Amino acid sequence: MADWRANLVVDDAGLTAILREGRTVAVLGAKADPSEAAHYVPAYLREHGYRIRPVNPRFAGQRLHDAVTVARLAALSEEADVIEIFRRPEYLGGHADEILALPWRPKVVWFQLGIRNDAAAEKLARAGIRVVQDRCMMPEHRRLIVAKGVRA
Helix, strand or coil, X not given: CCCHHHHECCCHHHHHHHHHHCCEEEEECCCCCCCCHHHHHHXXXXXXXXXXXXXXXXXXXXXXXXXXXXXXXXXXXXXCCEEEECCXXXXXXXXXXXXXXXXXXXXEEEEXXXXXXXXXXXXXXXXXXXXXXXXXXXXXXXXXXXXXXXXX
16 A cells, blocks of 8 residues: 555544445454443444454353354454454554454454554554554544434
8 A cells, every 4th residue: 555544544434334334344353342332332333233243262152242262363264354453553563463464354353442453553543554543442433433413
C-alpha cells in the first residue's frame, strides 16, 4: 500500500463502515465472567446481530456467546471480518504476527479501549488490514449506529 497510514482508522466515517460491514467478530482474550469487558462487550455485539467467535486457551471448548471457544485464532472454523483484541499492549506484537500467519486476513483488527501498540498497528496496516486502537466497540456502536438510527 502506498500509504499504510490510511489503514489506521480514527474517524467516525471509518468506524461506522467497520461497524456496518464487519459481521463476524473473533474476540481474542474473550472472558467468561459477565462483569469483565471481554465478556459484556461481545455479548452486546451479539445482541446487535454480530456473530461472535471467542478465542482464549483458558476457555477452549467452552461455549461463550453461543459459540465454542477456541485456543488460537488459527483454530477458528471460519474467517472473521474483525479481530477484536482484549490483551495487554505488550502481547500485540506477537498477536500481529499470529494474525499475519493466518491463511486468511481479517478486514479489521480492533484494539480495545486502553490498548495501544503503534508498532503492531503499523505492521498490520502495512499488510492492508484496517486497525483501530484504544476504542471500545460497544460505545462506538451505540454512538455511531444506534444513536443515529443507522442499520448495522
